[in-house]
Amino acid sequence: MIRYFARRLAFALVLVIGVSSATLMLTRLAPGDFITESLGTGASQQTIAQQRARYGLDKSIGAQYRDWIAGAARLDLGYSMQYGRPVRDLIPERAANTAILAITALLFATLIGLPLGVITGSRRGGAMAGAIRAASLVLLSMPPLLTSLFLVFLAARTGWLPISGMRSATVPAGGALIDLLRHLVVPAAAIALPLAAMLERLQAQAMSEVIRAPFVLATLARGVPQSRVLWRGALKAALRPVAGVYGLVIGSLLSGSFAVEVITAWPGLGSLMLQALRTRDIYLVAGCAGAGALFLACGTLVSDVALAAVDPRVSEMRTERA
């Protein structure tokens, strides 16, 4: 067990370093660099060369990477060139914001998507199942940009909710928490709805397979009430594929959805990453990618644990047969 976790941890480290390094290299290879983007047109070659030297961008890729890795070993992830702040400070700040959003969205998506998937999966026909399936497919056909824009538009039209941002400029009467929750509704919904649709589809498929299994029929024949068979026995087995992807979902949510964050002005990791890409802010890019990798590694670990929990036959934490 300990060896298993240690192995996963070691791998997580390798993944983080690998992905950060890869994105660092890729950004160096990309056309243009921070200096060209920030100085724009009209800067002389001399100024450009000077600024490059100042930011250390005139080093060769190899030298720059060496310096960065040496710093990373000391947990010094470099400076963000556009913000002038250490990457080490920027990322946790934004990651916390994204985490709030991600966890809320995940909660909603799971609470809505899984039960709906069970219902549609176990009832082949019926208007309700059809309607739920149609709704899921509609949500899956809309780009996240469009969903968030629509929700923001609705918020603007109805006036019930703040249109963008994470908190209000002045803390209103209800208190800071209520303020945060009100701002959370639109972005969380924008992420949760398509996610719920995806979970619903996966769960419905898994469910529809499981209920045809002999053990289900046998349990029914024994006289166990239908709902209990459905919600206890069949569900546990049907959670398998969902458990498989759940970790991935967590991991990618925590890296932030940049479309939603940009439209709703939520200061999270996704929009930070997009901004870093746009400005070729190398160390910030590497930091964000590394954070994403870390989240994913944790996510897959959670996923594998969940998989073991719902299907004890496949626990890889126990010693396996050859």
Place this chain on the structure above:
Amino acid sequence: MCRQLFLAAVAAICTIAGAACGSNTTSNATTAGASRSGIPRGGELLVSVRSEPRSFNRHAARDTTTSLVSNLTQSRLVRVNQATQAVEPLLAESWTTEDQGRQLTLSLRRDVVFSDGHPFTADDVLFAFESVYDEKTGSVLADSLQEGGKKLQVSATDPYTVVVTFPAAFAPGIRLLDSLPILPRHKLEGALKAGTFRKAWSLDTQPAEIVGLGPFLLSEYQPGQRLVFTRNPKYFAKAPDGGALPYLDRVVAEIIPDQSAELLRLESGQLDMMTSEISPEAYAPLKRAADEGRVKLLDLGVSRNADAFWFNLKPGAFGEDPRAGWLQRDELRRAISMAVDRKLFADTVFFGAGVPVYGPETPANKIWYWPGLPQTPHDAAAAKQLLASIGLSDRNNDGMLEDAQNRPARFTLLTQKGRPNLERGAAVIRDELKKIGLTVDVAALDAGAVIDQLLHAKYEALYFNADKSDLDPGTNPDFWFSFGSAHMWNLEEKAPVTDWEKKIDELMARQIATLDEAKRKTIYNDVQKIFYEHQPIVYFVAPRIYVAHSSRVMNLTPSEYRPQLFWRPETVAVVH
């Protein structure tokens, strides 16, 4: 009896109050200099910015939000009034020029203090120049504070008099000082001496540390969310009625990266104004909101900048490519200018809200625009003839042009992705040129990639912006001179490659050194004429600028130059 008296008293008070408060909502703000005692003091203004600041130090970054922070918290010696183009005194009360404009003597205001109470003297002005020219700092403002590549000399004859000496006669002269913020020597001298000036006042700085002479103080920075400014009680300027400035108590700059969200907030009253113009798409919903009285929509006239189309004119840029023979020819550009229907361009890209332009100046530049400049006719047949004269004609009757070796006449047009005006403009150019037989491949890349291609002269044709900030062409030497870093079609030439570029170099040098306004105008007309004959850049249409603000904002001095409504922040007021 008592009741009647009471009611009468109430009525009287209401009438008086009403007269005092209700007298001044206008949709087209006029000269704010007029004495208007009805302007309310206090209240909070909500503006939006598109991105976070990169620093609080104006010397370290040049993005628009950093500029805004500097405008609000710092002050300068003089300010160019963006509405009238006159130079207005700010920290400098008055000035005189001697020695043919080479020497500028400025008299500074007395009894001015920084926001922390420290007195302002000529030492601070000297410090400002020192920091701009400091090699270690590498200020982003250094280029704009130089004349012909040389620094200005500054000295202080007494604590309230500063003498600025230009290396040569320089007509725009004092206009340069509009871009130099006067920073507190007592707070930043240490950093300058230690060589860490560029890192000073970075985003980690405590807001209380940011001391300035501007109308507002930075009171809070919430990363990713907003910047909060409060009034500077020690601000030196006074309102026409003698009262304190700024009128506003608080300014909150919300960071809203997406234009649609910005617009929705403005429409629904959760925002007072934007710091940039609205896109043509946004006009209709804002017009509806304006008709309902929720916002005010302003037409600020034609923009001073039009998007620019040019070819890579660097000799040898195309190497062995056989198209080099015609890609760099004047005739090609003149033909393109004739082939594109500018009215169609304005209709498609700006929904009709655009004005055809034929040269680098637009009618917005009232002083320097030359209405006598010939206007290229829209004549596809003449364009085809011009192309035939450089060897491009339809040799195989397929409707498209080929060169003498039967190779198709085709080139790549590079533009920036994510800017609808540029993308749509490039599409119009492509479609119009197809009509005369030229095939254009449009490639849209993100900003960094486009600039990279420009700097390495790896592109064939580019449709981009070559924006000028100040209207006086003398303040834009990098664009006009062949050795300039903004000489778009051939950056930083060692010596002028063509005769006409040499001529322009000579004319512009004279234009900058002559002090006689009329003479400068005549010379510049000649420059525009040469530009027109050779068309190194083809301009098509300049957009009209529209802005919107909520109905509670008043006392604005709009100008078509960004930030259109907020370049004079201390005079803005809100009804509250």
Place this chain on the structure above:
Amino acid sequence: MTRDVGAALVALALVAAGAAPIVAPHAPDSHFSQLLNAPPTIVRLVDAGGRWHAPFIYPWRLVNQLEQRYEEDRSTIAPLAWFSGGKLLRSSNDEAPLLLLGADNYGRDVFTRLIFGARTSLALAIASAFGAMFIGVSLGAAAGFSGGAVDEVLMRATDFVMVLPAIYVALALRSVLPLVLTPGQVFALLAAIFAIVGAPFVARGVRAIVRSERRLDYAAAAEALGASDARLLVRHLIPAARGFIAVQITLLVPAFIIAEATLSYVGLGFPDAVASWGTMLHDASTNIRVFADFPWLLSPAAAMFLVVLGVNLALQDAGTVVFAESGEPRRGVKSGS
């Protein structure tokens, strides 16, 4: 029954896409500069005077250019022509083009772009989905079957691919590729990128299923009977993941169509003249008026929904209902066919 409906939807989409040059009233790159964001032309049978005609439309007249408001020009009747000029249906008057779904902000007919876009987007999505499936199933099955070191390596490799943001790869690719790519080259490039990026999700799910199925009795029985590993995989284990794979397709197809627009942000997209649903939706999303004033610009989302619905319905198993609406279990459970 619903399976047939699904198949019919998919078939309709494919036929329309295939016959695009005939079905669409205009060429994909034709645009009408006086009809930017024009609403759909309503097909009528009765004119303003109450007289009956063959199906016709009124042309749009621009009322306010900046506000983009149009009104019908009731003075001219433009009858529709069937099977003329090589097109299924078009307006007989060139000044009054048929705009079944309105025009976009460059004046191009949305319906035409929808049909031609179906070609691009569906072909790309299908190619990418097959690619992702092929790679994902192979890797997932191999990992789930072998276990141990092979499993570890493969899963970690897929983790790496999953977490590496594709947009950075695309950006770096941009600098090494020539500036102008033919639509064919773009297609191949995008299909390859999507296949690689989509494979890990499939791989993970398939691996989980293969791993657990591997331990079931029927697998042990098959092995005991002498089935080779390959046969076990292909005949028994992978088919057990069939349902999961089917669902993945319905999830991946819209995701790929949408992702095409994201990659075009860094310059790896189709040129402007080639219509694609992803780009159409992206352009619609940047226009704030789309929900209130120009809802027809969202038709690619509706089209995508119909296609995905069709695939979903067509791929579902015809298994008998186990839990009927009334709550009584029914007999006759067929094994998944």
